[in-house]
Amino acid sequence: MRNNSDVICHCEGVTYKEIEDAIKNGYDTLEKLGDHLNVGIACGYCIEDLEEILEELITGQSSA
Ligand code: FES
Numbered sequence: 001m002r003n004n005s006d007v008i009c010h011c012e013g014v015t016y017k018e019i020e021d022a023i024k025n026g027y028d029t030l031e032k033l034g035d036h037l038n039v040g041i042a043c044g045y046c047i048e049d050l051e052e053i054l055e056e057l058i059t060g061q062s063s064a
Helices: 016-024 030-038 046-061
Strands: 007-009
Touching: 007 016, 007 046, 016 030, 016 046, 030 046
Parallel strands: none
Antiparallel strands: none
16 A cells, blocks of 8 residues: 555655645646656656556546
């Protein structure tokens, strides 16, 4: 499980909480997150995690 303070994108120092907030505010694709928070752009290492988080949050929301 992830904690709010976990850094997901190390290049930009962006935490799980920041990504979660962005997704809730409508930045609900990799592209939108990249535009908004600059995540997934530098090395791309975090993209797998971002995809997982997107899936978790979006699936969790739509099935609730
Ligand atoms: S860790 Fe996110 S772009 Fe490098």
